[in-house]
Amino acid sequence: MAEEKSLNFLEEIVESDLKGGKYKNISTRFPPEPNGYLHLGHAKSICLNFGLASKYGGKTNLRFDDTNPVTEETEYVESIKGDVKWLGFHWSEELYASDYFGQLYTYAHILIDKGLAYVDDSTSEEMASQKGTPTQAGTDSPHRRRSIEENKRLFTEMKDGKYPDGSKVLRAKIDMSHTNMLMRDPVIYRVKHAHHHRTGDTWCIYPMYDFAHGQSDSIEQITHSICTLEFVPHRELYDWFIAQLDIYPSRQYEFARLNMTYTMMSKRKLLQLVNEKHVNGWDDPRMPTLSGARRRGYTPEAIREFCDRIGVAKRDNLIDIGLLEFCLREHLNKIAERRMVVFDPLKVVITNYPEGKSEVLRGENLPEGDSTREVPFGRELWIERDDFMEVPAKKYFRLAPGQMVRLKSAFIIKCEEFIKDANGTVTELRCTYVPESRSGSDTSGINVKGVIHWVSAQHAVPAEIRLYDRLFVTEDMNAIEDDFTNHLNPNSLQVLKTVYAEPALANSKTGEQFQFLRMGYFCLDPDATPNKLIFNRTVTLRDTWTKEAGK
Numbered sequence: 001m002a003e004e005k006s007l008n009f010l011e012e013i014v015e016s017d018l019k020g021g022k023y024k025n026i027s028t029r030f031p032p033e034p035n036g037y038l039h040l041g042h043a044k045s046i047c048l049n050f051g052l053a054s055k056y057g058g059k060t061n062l063r064f065d066d067t068n069p070v071t072e073e074t075e076y077v078e079s080i081k082g083d084v085k086w087l088g089f090h091w092s093e094e095l096y097a098s099d100y101f102g103q104l105y106t107y108a109h110i111l112i113d114k115g116l117a118y119v120d121d122s123t124s125e126e127m128a129s130q131k132g133t134p135t136q137a138g139t140d141s142p143h144r145r146r147s148i149e150e151n152k153r154l155f156t157e158m159k160d161g162k163y164p165d166g167s168k169v170l171r172a173k174i175d176m177s178h179t180n181m182l183m184r185d186p187v188i189y190r191v192k193h194a195h196h197h198r199t200g201d202t203w204c205i206y207p208m209y210d211f212a213h214g215q216s217d218s219i220e221q222i223t224h225s226i227c228t229l230e231f232v233p234h235r236e237l238y239d240w241f242i243a244q245l246d247i248y249p250s251r252q253y254e255f256a257r258l259n260m261t262y263t264m265m266s267k268r269k270l271l272q273l274v275n276e277k278h279v280n281g282w283d284d285p286r287m288p289t290l291s292g293a294r295r296r297g298y299t300p301e302a303i304r305e306f307c308d309r310i311g312v313a314k315r316d317n318l319i320d321i322g323l324l325e326f327c328l329r330e331h332l333n334k335i336a337e338r339r340m341v342v343f344d345p346l347k348v349v350i351t352n353y354p355e356g357k358s359e360v361l362r363g364e365n366l367p368e369g370d371s372t373r374e375v376p377f378g379r380e381l382w383i384e385r386d387d388f389m390e391v392p393a394k395k396y397f398r399l400a401p402g403q404m405v406r407l408k409s410a411f412i413i414k415c416e417e418f419i420k421d422a423n424g425t426v427t428e429l430r431c432t433y434v435p436e437s438r439s440g441s442d443t444s445g446i447n448v449k450g451v452i453h454w455v456s457a458q459h460a461v462p463a464e465i466r467l468y469d470r471l472f473v474t475e476d477m478n479a480i481e482d483d484f485t486n487h488l489n490p491n492s493l494q495v496l497k498t499v500y501a502e503p504a505l506a507n508s509k510t511g512e513q514f515q516f517l518r519m520g521y522f523c524l525d526p527d528a529t530p531n532k533l534i535f536n537r538t539v540t541l542r543d544t545w546t547k548e549a550g551k
Contacts, residue, residue, distance in 0.1 A: 014224060025057060025058050028225075029220065030061075031097075034064050039288045042083075043087060043258075061094075061220055062080075063216060088304065095220065100212070101199060101207070108170060111245070112170075118146050119169070119170055120143045132177075138176035154168065158191055158204075165190075170189035171188065173185060228254060231254055255312050259316060299331050302324070310323070337365050337366060338365055340455055342460075345498065346388060346426065347380065360374045376456045377411075383399070397448070398450045399450075399452070401415055406448050407452065408451055455501060462498075464497055464535070465534075466495055466534065468536060474487040508528075508533070518541070
């Protein structure tokens, strides 16, 4: 009997709330700002919010926090929706903070009427100096004592477009000596004459995140508003707005964000990588974006399994990217069809195989069941250059003069001689094969220790291979103090142009995953055409990084 998995702290809260009758049903939300592409850190939040609602029979809204028109684009909205669907989740309602601009404007007037908000003409520098420090109380703005009537008039004029950007803001009137700096009269509206991707030019004032977020949760009657730990100080302000407005009491809970080794998950810095051409767009397979992971060949099943394994914590920690790669290998091993592809080709001629003859052999296709594939075989083959050694090292079991090896799913061959060019480079091997050693019906009685992959030269299709590796060389990118671009891995991409593949790969579909025998897991890139196959390495067969780093 399988051991029952213990509950994480959020599941404990939800179960307690449901059992205690606090809620009949729970509601969560995933609230991304459409100012960039989602990354693996967002995947953790998506899995958590949708997973909780699914487990306890609730619902999850997808709500776009589109309160900053300068950085937001419809392109990002569509990419986010595609990523959430790709991960395997479906939202109850698609909503936008901009849906509530009218309601939020009304809420702001309610605060003004209660004497809890005022229009401030101070500059951003003046407001910063008014804030004080964590150990020193702030000072009141000279505009804090404006009358309710004046504040209502000024705020209405702000909305009507009378004032330029930066000239006035609306601030909540709380406590300039509060121990929580965020409670020292925070800005809740600013003037911004900018075209919004949904509301156009209807508004020239926009709510700040802290004012829009909790009220949006309340309007949607979100029971459990789940945020990352950096929002812990914001919870007090979240609760204050809800209490003063006397609206549905949504509740905020915080969990540790995903920090992963050799990875940077800041949308601002990822945008910098794109803009400075360090990578080839948001979906570059080296990027930790979900679109990059999808293009590289990651599966949603592997990402969901990874998020489940790392669990939900209350404090920040650094997760080894090797765990994600382990989950990926575990899933790909089950679903990726097997193929043979030669990356660094060396010609083999089987001298005792009849000229002009070819035959079709059967090779393994998937590890379980009787799934096989057709593999053409002929007199001339391509093998990996590393699978031949002129002077073999001790315990070298691949091809060498006079040495025998098994061709995967084919025959045993023996190297009889090799040919070099004028530069001393081996260009061709002359081998013989053992006809009765065919895989699956071997009656030769010959035992060999080495098995290598190969491709029939007559039937091979050319391909390009893109070998992707980790984008950064520093384990903890959150701990660096210099320019993060100094830590980029100069060997994060290697392109192999002269590659030969099994002919069946010519029929591959974009994103389709394969295990290239002995070489790793790969998928067909969207750049590929019928005349040019391009495969991306998703992950190696084993964790070679740890070994190379000497760990």
